[in-house]
Amino acid sequence: MISEKACHFAAVHESACDVVDGARSRHPGTYATITVTFPACDSQTDLDRLLEFAKAKDQLGLSSFVAQRMATKECVLLLLGDKVRIDATTSDLPQRICVRPAGQVTCFWALRGVIDQKP
Helix, strand or coil: CCCHHHHHHHHHHHHHHCCCCCCCCCCCCEEEECCCEEEEECHHHHHHHHHHHCCCCCCHHHHHHHHCCCCHCCCCECCCEEEEEEECCCCCCCCEEEEEEECCCCCCEHHHHHCCCCC
């Protein structure tokens, strides 16, 4: 089950233009550390759906959605302290970043605010 903290984090930070300290680099190919346990998905569409559940404060829907997507490996749970590689960022959606956890071959979209640039 996704924690209330993660659900609240998504609901609050999704609306922010830039959740993270602007001095931190967010360039593809650099590494970062996860600062809050949070789900990430291989498509921005799934991330958007996840955020809809969080904004609606639908904890059960969020947990069910993430569990279903994790079962099909379309989403992963980024754990506090995990090291990830930044593979992509978007200019049209500046609050999103695609990170690749160790052992994964594809990146997963998450909110920029769940990472700290210092690996």
